[in-house]
Amino acid sequence: MTTATTKGAKARLEARIDPDLDHMIDEAARQLHLSKTAFISQMLREASMKVIARADVTLMDAAEFDRMVASLETPDESPELKELFSRPTQIAL
Numbered sequence: 001m002t003t004a005t006t007k008g009a010k011a012r013l014e015a016r017i018d019p020d021l022d023h024m025i026d027e028a029a030r031q032l033h034l035s036k037t038a039f040i041s042q043m044l045r046e047a048s049m050k051v052i053a054r055a056d057v058t059l060m061d062a063a064e065f066d067r068m069v070a071s072l073e074t075p076d077e078s079p080e081l082k083e084l085f086s087r088p089t090q091i092a093l
Helices: 019-031 036-054 062-073 079-086
Strands: none
Touching: 019 036
């Protein structure tokens, strides 16, 4: 598939589909008063946006979320950091 690079340019998409799906697409487009091309473009755009949006969202149930937050609130042991904070503070003026 090629991509449009200039304003108003169109990319072409071809697909092999079975006759039943072709009939279903024709019927759905007719019911929405859209051309077949407009219907397919609209449906592909909506589906693509949903997939892309899901990439930015992590879904989990409430109990799992609570466990995750609790694990973030409990610091890991860090002997190096503990030693660093035990040193006297020196402020240069």
